[in-house]
Amino acid sequence: MGEVTLKQIALELGISITTVSKALKNYKDVSPKTKAAVIKLAEKLNYRPNSFAVNLRTKESKTIGLIIPEIVHHFFSNIVNAIIEEAEKKGYLVIILQSNESEELEKKQIDLLLSKRVDGILMSLSNNTTNLDHLKKVIANNTPLVLFDKISKLIDCSKVIIDDRNAGYAATEHLIKCGCKKIAHFRGPLNPQNSIDRFLGYKKALEDYNMKFDRSIVFTCEKVNFDEGYNFAKKIYTEHKDVDGIFAITDLVGIGVVAYFNEVGVKIPDQIAIIGFSNWFMASVITPSLSTIDQPGFEMGKKALKLLLKEIKAHKKGKEFKYKTIVLSTKLIERKSTAF
Amino acid sequence: MGEVTLKQIALELGISITTVSKALKNYKDVSPKTKAAVIKLAEKLNYRPNSFAVNLRTKESKTIGLIIPEIVHHFFSNIVNAIIEEAEKKGYLVIILQSNESEELEKKQIDLLLSKRVDGILMSLSNNTTNLDHLKKVIANNTPLVLFDKISKLIDCSKVIIDDRNAGYAATEHLIKCGCKKIAHFRGPLNPQNSIDRFLGYKKALEDYNMKFDRSIVFTCEKVNFDEGYNFAKKIYTEHKDVDGIFAITDLVGIGVVAYFNEVGVKIPDQIAIIGFSNWFMASVITPSLSTIDQPGFEMGKKALKLLLKEIKAHKKGKEFKYKTIVLSTKLIERKSTAF
DNA sequence: CTGAAAGCGCTTACAG
DNA sequence: CTGAAAGCGCTTACAG
Numbered sequence: 001m002g003e004v005t006l007k008q009i010a011l012e013l014g015i016s017i018t019t020v021s022k023a024l025k026n027y028k029d030v031s032p033k034t035k036a037a038v039i040k041l042a043e044k045l046n047y048r049p050n051s052f053a054v055n056l057r058t059k060e061s062k063t064i065g066l067i068i069p070e071i072v073h074h075f076f077s078n079i080v081n082a083i084i085e086e087a088e089k090k091g092y093l094v095i096i097l098q099s100n101e102s103e104e105l106e107k108k109q110i111d112l113l114l115s116k117r118v119d120g121i122l123m124s125l126s127n128n129t130t131n132l133d134h135l136k137k138v139i140a141n142n143t144p145l146v147l148f149d150k151i152s153k154l155i156d157c158s159k160v161i162i163d164d165r166n167a168g169y170a171a172t173e174h175l176i177k178c179g180c181k182k183i184a185h186f187r188g189p190l191n192p193q194n195s196i197d198r199f200l201g202y203k204k205a206l207e208d209y210n211m212k213f214d215r216s217i218v219f220t221c222e223k224v225n226f227d228e229g230y231n232f233a234k235k236i237y238t239e240h241k242d243v244d245g246i247f248a249i250t251d252l253v254g255i256g257v258v259a260y261f262n263e264v265g266v267k268i269p270d271q272i273a274i275i276g277f278s279n280w281f282m283a284s285v286i287t288p289s290l291s292t293i294d295q296p297g298f299e300m301g302k303k304a305l306k307l308l309l310k311e312i313k314a315h316k317k318g319k320e321f322k323y324k325t326i327v328l329s330t331k332l333i334e335r336k337s338t339a340f
Numbered sequence: 341m342g343e344v345t346l347k348q349i350a351l352e353l354g355i356s357i358t359t360v361s362k363a364l365k366n367y368k369d370v371s372p373k374t375k376a377a378v379i380k381l382a383e384k385l386n387y388r389p390n391s392f393a394v395n396l397r398t399k400e401s402k403t404i405g406l407i408i409p410e411i412v413h414h415f416f417s418n419i420v421n422a423i424i425e426e427a428e429k430k431g432y433l434v435i436i437l438q439s440n441e442s443e444e445l446e447k448k449q450i451d452l453l454l455s456k457r458v459d460g461i462l463m464s465l466s467n468n469t470t471n472l473d474h475l476k477k478v479i480a481n482n483t484p485l486v487l488f489d490k491i492s493k494l495i496d497c498s499k500v501i502i503d504d505r506n507a508g509y510a511a512t513e514h515l516i517k518c519g520c521k522k523i524a525h526f527r528g529p530l531n532p533q534n535s536i537d538r539f540l541g542y543k544k545a546l547e548d549y550n551m552k553f554d555r556s557i558v559f560t561c562e563k564v565n566f567d568e569g570y571n572f573a574k575k576i577y578t579e580h581k582d583v584d585g586i587f588a589i590t591d592l593v594g595i596g597v598v599a600y601f602n603e604v605g606v607k608i609p610d611q612i613a614i615i616g617f618s619n620w621f622m623a624s625v626i627t628p629s630l631s632t633i634d635q636p637g638f639e640m641g642k643k644a645l646k647l648l649l650k651e652i653k654a655h656k657k658g659k660e661f662k663y664k665t666i667v668l669s670t671k672l673i674e675r676k677s678t679a680f
Numbered sequence: 681c682t683g684a685a686a687g688c689g690c691t692t693a694c695a696g
Numbered sequence: 697c698t699g700a701a702a703g704c705g706c707t708t709a710c711a712g
Contacts, residue, residue, distance in 0.1 A: 081438065
C-alpha cells in the first residue's frame with residue numbers, strides 16, 4: 001500500500017515538495033498550470049495530508065476533548081449531540097470521555113487530553129469532584145477550558161449554565177400557585193452547584209410565599225434515578241401524608257415519583273402535584289404527563305462549543321481572551337401533573 | 341509558557357536527547373542513576389510527550405473513530421458508553437461522529453477519520469446507506485473496520501450483531517403463545533438489515549404456527565419513534581379491530597403503542613398484547629410494563645471494541661487477520677403487556 | 681513562480 | 697551505558 005505523501009507527488013511531477021504543498025493549499029504564488037497538475041494527481045492518488053505531520057508543524061490538532069459524567073443520560077447525550085455536530089461543522093473532531101462521577105477518573109482524563117494536546121477542553125464536573133487542581137492544571141497549561149452545566153464557582157474560566165436558582169424557584173412557585181400547601185423537595189447530591197442552587201431556589205420560594213421550610217421533607221438523591229424518586233415518594237406517602245406537592249431534581253426522579261403514586265392509587269395532581277426538571281421527552285408521554293422546567297441542553301452544548309472555539313482562536317493569535325459566563329434561560333412547562 | 345521537551349531535559353541534565361528518551365521509556369540500557377535523574381526532572385517539569393511527534397514517528401494515533409446514526413438514543417448511548425470505557429482502559433481514545441441517518445454525512449465522516457489517521461473505525465450504518473463505496477475505501481486504505489448492529493452483508497469485515505431474525509421470531513412466537521390470533525408488526529425502515537431480519541422472523545413465526553401473514557397489518561416506521569407507534573396503534577384500533585397482538589420494532593415505538601391504547605381505554609394485555617424490542621429502561625417502568633427482547637448494547641460495544649483492537653494489533657505486526665462475526669444472544673423479557 | 685532548507689519533537693538502529 | 701544521526705511528513709520564511 002504505502003500512504004501517498006507530498007514527496008511522491010513531487011517526484012512524479014518532477015517539482016519540489018514545497019510547490020506541491022503550496023499548490024494544495026492554494027497559495028497564490030503557484031502558477032495555475034502547476035496547481036492544476038498537482039491537484040489532479042493528488043486526486044488521482046487519493047492524497048490525504050498526514051495529520052500527524054500537520055499537527056506537529058502547526059501545533060494544533062483540530063480536536064477538542066469533552067468530559068461528562070455519563071453519556072447514558074438524556075440531558076448529556078443531547079449536549080454531546082450538539083457539541084459534536086457543531087464541532088464537525090467548524091472543522092473540529094471531539095474526543096469524549098466519561099468521568100462516571102469519579103473525581104479520580106476525571107483527573108486521569110484531563111491528563112489524557114492534555115497529553116493528546118487537544119486544542120481545548122469542554123467539561124461538566126462529576127458530582128464528587130471537590131478538589132479542583134486538575135482544572136487549574138488545564139488553565140496553567142494554557143489550554144482553553146469551558147465548563148458547562150456542572151460548574152464550579154471557584155474556577156476562573158468561561159462557563160455556560162442555566163440559572164438553577166431561578167429555575168428551582170419557578171418550579172416551586174408553580175406548585176404554590178397550583179394551591180400546594182406543603183411542598184417536598186427531592187434534591188440532588190450535596191456537592192454539585194446546580195443541585196445546591198435548585199434547592200436554594202426552592203427554599204427562597206417557600207420563604208417569599210410565607211410557607212414553612214421543613215428539613216424533614218427534603219430528601220437527597222445520591223444516584224438521581226427512578227428508584228430514588230419511587231422510594232422517596234413511598235416515604236412521603238407513609239410518613240408525610242400532608243405533603244401535597246413535590247419538586248423533583250430531575251424528570252427521571254419525577255417519573256419514579258409518578259410511578260409510585262400511580263401504583264398506590266394516589267391521584268395526581270388532585271391529591272399531590274409533581275414537577276420535575278429538564279424536560280426529558282419521556283416526561284411528556286407518561287400518564288399523567290409531568291410538568292417540568294425546560295433545560296436547553298442542545299443550546300447549551302452549542303454555546304459551549306462556540307465559546308471554546310472563540311477562546312481557541314484568540315489563544316492561537318496570542319490575543320487576550322476575556323472569560324464569559326453565558327446564562328441560558330429556562331422555561332416552565334405545565335402539564336397534567338400540576339394541572340389545577 | 342513553552343512546552344517541556346526532551347531537548348530541555350537533556351540540556352538541563354547535560355546528557356543527550358536519546359538517553360532522555362530511553363530513560364523515560366524504561367529502556368534497560370540506561371544506567372539506573374541516569375534514569376532516576378531523568379525521571380525526577382521530567383516529573384518536576386511536568387513533562388508530557390508531544391503526542392503529535394510520537395504519532396508521526398510511530399505512525400499510530402492510539403485513537404479510534406466511531407460513527408453511529410445518533411447518540412441521543414438509549415441503545416446507542418449505551419454502546420458508546422461501553423466503547424469509550426473499554427477503549428480508555430486499553431489506552432485508546434475515541435472520536436465520535438453521528439451520521440444522523442445520512443449516507444452523505446457518513447461518507448464525509450469516513451474521510452475525516454481517515455484523514456485523522458485513526459487506528460481503526462467502529463461503525464453502525466445509517467438507515468439510508470445503500471452505496472457502500474466509503475466502507476470499501478476504509479478497507480482498501482488498510483484501516484481496520486468493525487461493523488456492529490447496523491451492518492451490511494455486502495461488506496467483508498468483522499461484525500458484532502445479534503440474531504435479529506431469531507429475536508423477531510421469539511417476540512412473535514411469544515405473542516402467539518400468549519394466545520394472540522392476529523398479530524400486527526410495526527417494522528423498521530425497509531433498508532437496514534436488522535429491520536428486515538426482524539420482519540422475516542415475524543413472518544416465519546406466523547408461518548410455523550399456521551397463521552396467515554397479512555401485509556395490511558405490517559406498518560413501516562420511518563423515524564422509529566414514539567409518534568409512529570402511537571399513530572399506527574390508532575390505525576390498528578380504527579381499521580383492524582381484530583388485531584390482538586403487536587410486535588413493535590423498538591421499545592420507543594412500543595411505548596407509543598401502549599400510550600395510545602391506554603388513552604382510548606383498550607385493556608393491555610387483555611384486549612391487545614404488545615411486545616417491543618431492545619429492553620430500554622423505560623419499558624420496565626411504564627404502565628403496563630412492556631415485554632421486550634433484551635438486546636445487549638453494552639456487551640455489543642465492548643465486544644466490537646475488543647475485536648477492533650485485535651485487528652489493529654495484528655495489522656501493526658503485519659500479521660494476517662481473519663474477520664470474525666460475533667453473534668450475541670438476546671433474551672425474551674416477559675412483562676405485563678403480554679401477561680396471560 | 682519555484683525550491684532548498686530548517687525545523688516541529690520524537691524514536692530507534694547503529695556505533696562506540 | 698551513551699549519543700550522533702536519520703527520518704517520520706509536513707509548513708513556511710527566505711532566496712532567487
